[in-house]
Amino acid sequence: MSQVLRFEAHAFGRPYHAARVRIPARSRDTELHTHADFHEFMGVVSGSGEHLLTTGVEQLRPGDVVLVRPSDRHAVRGSTPDGLEFVNVAFPSSIWQGFLDLTRTVTWSSRGPITFHQPAAIAVFEQALTRFQDNPSSYDLVRFWIDLMELLAPVDTAAPGVPDWLARACTAMRAEQNLRGGVPRLLELAGVSPAHLSRSMRTSYGVTPTAFVTDLRLEHAASLLAATNTSIAAIATRCGFTSQSYFTRTFTAAHDLPPRDFRRRSQRAFVP
Template identity: 30%
Template sequence: MQSETFHLDSYIAASEAFHYARKNLARRFPQKAHDHDFYEVFLIVDGRTAHWINGVTQMLEPGQLVFMRPADTHAFRADRLQGCEIINIMFRTESADHLIKRYSDTLAGRFFASKSDIPELHTLGPTRFKRALNVASQLQTADRSLARIEEFLLTLTNRVAVPETRAVRTAPRWFSAACNAAQHPEVFRDGAAGFIAAAGRSHEHVCRTCKDVLGVTPTDYINRIRIDHAAQLLRTEDSSIEAIAATCGFQNTSYFYRLFERAYQTTPRRYRTEHQRDPFDASDAP
């Protein structure tokens, strides 16, 4: 497919930092694909679309979020019956370059800084999809300022996109969906059994796929999610350690302690002491 280059200055003024659009895609491929002199993020809101990207055709559905880079060449064809509605945000290369440099520990090689042949695709679960719609829609009436686009991108990469998606983007769709579901307390509280139930496949099939894709067992995978959630609660809540362990699905406190120390190289109590400070008591500062 022949291509052309789209220029951000055709969409925004020199004083603006980004462009927001919510639109319905055409139900046929354009005569030419396009690349860009900018970065963009798009979210499938409703319907389905074929996405021709760098010579590969994907089928995208609601809740799928894509981080496009300037050199990526793509085109869309909405489903002829369902159509397809997307939210699209374009932003300057300087904004992405600044964030990648400033937050290299989080962004290097990921999201819009991915080095893969195909741009990074995230399949969002219901909660994260709703959050993505909310934070993206807020840009519609926002000032087109640098502060707003940077705030949006940091929210998107830290609180919306699922970290595990990078590892599972080439995995079967059912497995990606199970990994997204595993981020929710109602699933991870049940441990590996909850993950396997969310996958809707046999225990042996899930174990084999998990090992092939992630290199770990379902138990190891779900336990890390539970331990990371426990760490968040230790930083932000005053509940007892035993209560936090139970909230994360651990009925055996000793087992919880062992897993936590293995993951964070410290005890839950010491972790809380080091990370939970009283914001109204300066004497509590390190």
């Protein structure tokens, strides 16, 4: 079972949370966990380590930047001889999605956390940490995102590798009313044939349209479970699942625990 971490219990009304984390070599792994209602960027400062994922293990080195989403399960381990040091910046998923919609930035890729290597980005993390220690504002969070996206843009935004029509369609699918429409709605937004959409999704993001929509639905469902008292049946309907039982099976497979338990555990305090 993975722990479910919640943003607000630790952030205390601040727009984001930042921390410097040091994991000694040969120490115990951090606990395998998911995020109930927030995204997180990790910037590796020094040392080396491993990112433990349900899909395998990724090596971490200085200059790596990792985006972790609510649907991802992960833990971190320090390697010999120096362990691992990183700065993490966590922020509510709802605000992040608004930023993505406004800027038409695509940071969604294949299943699992998304890793970039951009050493220059570590200075952006250090700046966000410094601002966090002095009563940060929402502007400080937006500045962190903008500064980071400018560095990650060659591999992280819609141009030049992702067609504009696909970027627009994928961004629009974050809206709840479009999620309910599923792949047929994605096709309408894209304005292309099913075969062309499938080829383009695989080329640009490495997944099928169905997997893309399912992950967005699960991410939205996790946020609703953590932040509202809406019934599970209503959440299933709002996210576009055909039945509560199908939603429960799909959610349990993704999170290793059913929606009801996820909601209960999401009340635990956020741990950076």
